[in-house]
Amino acid sequence: MVLSAHSTFMKLTQYLHGFVMLTSENTRLTEINKKQCNPALHTGNAYNIKPGMRDTERFIALTEREMEYLFRIIDSSTSITQRHQFFLWAQGDVQSLLPHVALVCILDEGSGESISIEKFSRTQLFEAQFADLCRPEGGIIFRLMSAWSAGKNQPLLLCPGKPHTTVYRHFATDLKRGNLERVAAHGMYDANGRTSSFFAFTQFSATLNERHAYFLELLMPHMHMALVRMLFHERHRKEGAVAGKHRKLITDRETEILRYVQSGKNNHEIGHLLNISPLTVKNHIQKILRKLDVNNRAHAVAKAMALKITL
Template sequence: MFATDPLTLNQHELERLLINFETSVKVRRRHQLYLWTQGVLQSFLPHETMLCGLGSISGANLRTEICSRAVIDEAQAASFCNGEQSLLLDMARYWSDSSGAPMTIRSTDAHPLARRLHLNGIERAACHGMPEFGAASRKHVSAGSFFVFLHLPETTLLRYKYLLDLILPHLHVALMHVCNNEGADLIPDSTPEPALSERERQVLQWVRQGKTNHEIGQILSISPLTVKNHVQKILRKLNVSNRAQAAARGVKGDAAKQSKRSSALDDEALSAQ
C-alpha cells in the first residue's frame, strides 16, 4: 500500500527504497542493471520497459540502453533509442523545455507526445533525468542521464513522479558504473560468446522466437520460474540487459560459428590443392 500523502513514504515504501539503494550500488555490468531494474526496482517503480541514455540531449556521443521484460524487436528498439527522432530524445527535449521535473504521460492526454505513445501501444509513461542531460548548449558539462519508463500501472501514476525523483540519483550512478565498466558504448560487443549449457541454448532458441517464460516452460516441460532462472543466467553470460539483445547476440554467435566452420572448410580445401 502507498502512503495517503503523495509526498510521504510509509514504512513498506521506506524499506523498498532502502533495498533499492543497497542494490543499486552493486550494479557494475549490463546484466546487473537489467536484473536490478526488472527485479527489486519493480517493487518501487513498477514498469515493463526502461529506456535510458547517458550523455546529453544533443545526442553527441549519447549512449543508450533498453531494459525490458518484453521482447523488443530491432525496429522498435531503434524507434525508442536511435536517432534524433527517437522516443527517448523526444521525451527528453520536452522534459528539458518544460520544468526539468519528473513527468508522467497518458496516451489519452492532450500532450504532444501522447499520440506517439498511443501509436506504440503504450498507455502510460514517465520520464526524468539529471539536469546535465538537458544542457545541450553548454560546452563543458559532465555527462547527464535520462530515463523513460513505459507501460506503468494506473494505480501508481499519481505518485510516480515523486518516487522517480527519489530514485533518480541511484539510477544515474548505476548507469555511470555500467558505462565505465562496459567501455564507451553500451551496445553488445563482438567478444566471443560464453558457453551456454544445452538447456540454456534451448531456452534461448525459444526466446528468439518471442515465446514467454510460460510458453517456454510448457514446451520444455519445466516451470516458468526455472525458465526465468535460465534466462537470467543467459543474460549474465552474454552480458546483455534484455531478451531482445540476448536473442540478437545468440543469432550473431551462430552466424560467427557458421562463418568459422566455413572458413575452416575453405582452409582444408586450399591445403589439399
C-alpha cells in the first residue's frame, strides 16, 4: 500500500510538472503571436501612413479636435448635390484641415468624355488667369497632375520653405507668376492606374508638412464623391431653367443689395448707401433668402455666385 501510494504521488507530480511546463510554453507562444499580429504603433512626430505599414514606420496620431474636424467634413460631404453647397463646404469645413484660398478640381470620366475643370475660390479669380492655369498644354494645373502621377500618386506638396526640392524648383517660376504660393495636391485613380480626379489647393495659409499630406489622403475619396455627385445632379437638372427662374425672381434692387452683402456691408451701411431704412434692407434680404431657398446671407451670396446671378 505504501509503495503504491508513493508511486501514485510521483506520477501525479510528473503530470503536474508537465502541465505547468506546457502551459508556460503555450503562454509564451501566445504572447509571441500577439506581438506578430499586433505590431506596436509608434506615435509622436510621425509623417505618413501607407498600406501595409510596418511597426518601424512612423504613425500620425490625430488629435481629438482633428478627429472632430475630419468627421464633420466627411459627414457634411454626403449631402452635397449643388455647386453652392460644394463651395460652402470647401471654403468652410474643409478649411479646418486644409486652409487654402482657391481649389481647382479636375474630373476625367474617361471613355472619350470631356474633362471637367472646376474652381472654388473665396477671392476673385479672373477667367483669363484661370484659363492660363488650366491650359491642357503647359498649364500649371495639368503639369501638377502629371507630376503627381509620376510620383506614384502620392500627395504633392509645394512650399517655399523647401525651395531646394526638385519638384518645387520645377514649378517655382509658375507659382510666383500665378501668385499661388503654397500648393497641396492629390487625386484619385482607377483600377487601371488612370487618373480619375485631381484636386489642387492653392495659397495655403500655413507651412505645408507631412501632416497635410495625410489629411489629403484621408479626404480624397470624399472630395471625389462630392464632386461627382455635384456634377451628376447638375447634368440631370435643367440648369438654364433653374438659373432663369432665379434671375427673374431677384429684382434689380435685391441684386444691388446682394452685391453690398457680398462686400461685407451691414444693414445700416447698405441703407445709407441706397438712401433707404435699415428695416427696408432687412425686408429685402428676407425676400432674397426665401427666393434662393437659403438660410443666411453667406448662403445667399454663395448661391448667387454659383448661379451667376449677380456676382
